Amino acid sequence: MNIATEPRPRPAVGEWLWERLGLEGLAYSVPQHANRLPYTLGGMTLTGFVILFITGIYLAQFYHPHPTEAHSSVIYIITGAPLGDLVRSIHFWTAQIVTVTVLLHMLRVLFTGSYKRPREVNWYVGLGLLAVTLGLVFSGSVLKMDQEGVEALQHNKEAAEVLGLLGGWFSAEFSRSVPLVTRLFNGHIAILPLLFALLIASHIYLVKQHGISPKVTKDALSRATAGEGESFFSIHLRRMAGYGLLVLSASVLLSLVFPAPLGQPGVAGAEVTKPWWMFIWLFPAEEAWGVPALAIVPAIIGLLLALVPVLDCSPYMSPARRKGLLIVSGVILLAIVVSGVVATLQPLSTHLE
Amino acid sequence: MTGVWKRALILASGMVLAFASEVRAHGEPEIVVEPAIVAAGSEVTVTGSEMEPGEVFTIALEGTTASVTLGEATAAGEGEQAGFVVEFLIPADTPPGSYTLRATTEEGETATADLTITAPTETAGDEPATVQEPSGELHALERSKPFPQVAGASVVALLAAGLGLRLFLARE
Numbered sequence: 285m286n287i288a289t290e291p292r293p294r295p296a297v298g299e300w301l302w303e304r305l306g307l308e309g310l311a312y313s314v315p316q317h318a319n320r321l322p323y324t325l326g327g328m329t330l331t332g333f334v335i336l337f338i339t340g341i342y343l344a345q346f347y348h349p350h351p352t353e354a355h356s357s358v359i360y361i362i363t364g365a366p367l368g369d370l371v372r373s374i375h376f377w378t379a380q381i382v383t384v385t386v387l388l389h390m391l392r393v394l395f396t397g398s399y400k401r402p403r404e405v406n407w408y409v410g411l412g413l414l415a416v417t418l419g420l421v422f423s424g425s426v427l428k429m430d431q432e433g434v435e436a437l438q439h440n441k442e443a444a445e446v447l448g449l450l451g452g453w454f455s456a457e458f459s460r461s462v463p464l465v466t467r468l469f470n471g472h473i474a475i476l477p478l479l480f481a482l483l484i485a486s487h488i489y490l491v492k493q494h495g496i497s498p499k500v501t502k503d504a505l506s507r508a509t510a511g512e513g514e515s516f517f518s519i520h521l522r523r524m525a526g527y528g529l530l531v532l533s534a535s536v537l538l539s540l541v542f543p544a545p546l547g548q549p550g551v552a553g554a555e556v557t558k559p560w561w562m563f564i565w566l567f568p569a570e571e572a573w574g575v576p577a578l579a580i581v582p583a584i585i586g587l588l589l590a591l592v593p594v595l596d597c598s599p600y601m602s603p604a605r606r607k608g609l610l611i612v613s614g615v616i617l618l619a620i621v622v623s624g625v626v627a628t629l630q631p632l633s634t635h636l637e
Numbered sequence: 638m639t640g641v642w643k644r645a646l647i648l649a650s651g652m653v654l655a656f657a658s659e660v661r662a663h664g665e666p667e668i669v670v671e672p673a674i675v676a677a678g679s680e681v682t683v684t685g686s687e688m689e690p691g692e693v694f695t696i697a698l699e700g701t702t703a704s705v706t707l708g709e710a711t712a713a714g715e716g717e718q719a720g721f722v723v724e725f726l727i728p729a730d731t732p733p734g735s736y737t738l739r740a741t742t743e744e745g746e747t748a749t750a751d752l753t754i755t756a757p758t759e760t761a762g763d764e765p766a767t768v769q770e771p772s773g774e775l776h777a778l779e780r781s782k783p784f785p786q787v788a789g790a791s792v793v794a795l796l797a798a799g800l801g802l803r804l805f806l807a808r809e
Binding site for chain 2: 351431539
């Protein structure tokens with residue numbers, strides 16, 4: 285490792301920190317292409333999560349996780365808590381951005397074949413992170429307990445029944461003493477963030493162990509690249525921080541112009557809203573096969589994603605050599621997008637029993 | 638382990654199992670309430686299972702602010718798997734909140750289920766305490782922000798964008 289190749293002078297404080305924190309250890313080699321936008325989507329997502337953790341801690345000081353108090357406490361956050369509306373909106377918009385970046389990150393990994401040996405385990409860790417991210421978004425959408433949140437909760441309960449024992453935690457019968465909304469709040473601020481921390485630590489560790497996946501060329505073969513490259517991880521980290529600050533900037537500006545929405549207090553048994561964009565694509569499947577589709581369709585897609593490294597185990601990374609898998613993936617992605625558009629345009633219909 | 642000890646252990650296990658099956662001839666009674674979130678003034682369906690035929694259960698709603706007896710249900714069926722399916726009206730003036738629906742017999746057998754009650758709808762009861770129609774509309778709130786807050790947030794956004802671009806565009 286040769287940090288002399290980075291001659292940029294650092295201010296005295298920076299020099300002090302650099303030495304005391306052993307930051308020279310971050311200046312290990314990475315490929316040049318690691319600094320391009322598609323390869324920093326994961327880092328952008330991570331910085332988004334930092335914003336979500338900070339704003340979430342603040343919001344938790346004012347949110348009341350009880351079915352009858354939740355909505356009014358969100359109103360208090362908007363109208364009474366210092367900077368509450370702004371912080372809640374930043375939390376909301378960052379969650380939207382993070383969902384986009386995490387999905388794009390997964391598509392980039394899929395497209396460039398970065399799940400191939402020796403990175404298969406990290407692909408599964410990534411799928412876990414995707415599931416945790418969607419779980420955080422879903423539980424967050426329920427917590428506000430407006431009409432959309434109550435309807436999401438009811439769909440959640442009915443889908444949980446399909447899962448049987450696996451869905452037990454999501455049922456009201458799981459705990460006699462704590463309402464489901466309160467337990468979803470616990471999941472949102474404790475269980476899922478803990479899972480996220482464990483998975484992201486594993487994700488970063490495995491990236492470090494195997495290195496950034498090789499640049500995709502016609503004959504590129506998947507292999508470990510740790511310690512190789514013309515650039516440095518410290519530069520990659522700087523790019524990530526740069527993108528993260530741009531995410532913060534975009535989130536703050538969106539929050540000022542479009543404050544996070546809040547619907548009317550939820551009334552049980554009604555279906556007059558549609559879910560958020562990341563879940564609305566399930567609407568047509570629910571229309572066709574009923575509430576069980578909410579559990580079964582994501583499970584099938586999760587299974588297909590889990591099978592990707594098994595089905596495509598050749599060492600070639602070029603998309604041209606993986607046409608079959610990419611065409612099938614593209615068709616599924618197109619079906620999801622079309623489903624989402626159809627669901628957005630079609631009139632509301634009821635599904636709950 | 639000697640043969641004597643083995644036989645003693647088997648005998649003891651058998652006695653314990655026989656005793657357990659005697660006192661729990663029909664298992665623990667269970668109830669399920671559907672839907673688990675309901676508007677005050679609406680009906681819920683309570684389904685009981687694992688009960689003895691003829692057992693009479695008193696169904697009550699227990700909350701922190703109110704407790705209401707909804708009625709009685711008698712288990713029917715054959716053998717030790719009797720149960721009931723009954724519908725109860727949740728009083729329209731029941732305060733919204735988290736409740737425990739409790740079914741109890743005079744002998745003290747108890748089964749519970751979680752029930753969340755929201756504000757009543759117009760169609761749910763004859764004279765609901767608060768009429769609230771389900772609506773997909775946004776909640777109308779005063780969301781204008783004081784100028785210092787807008788200015789401060791704008792400065793934060795610009796600084797973050799500037800620093801972000803600087804880090805992004807910095808030479809390697």
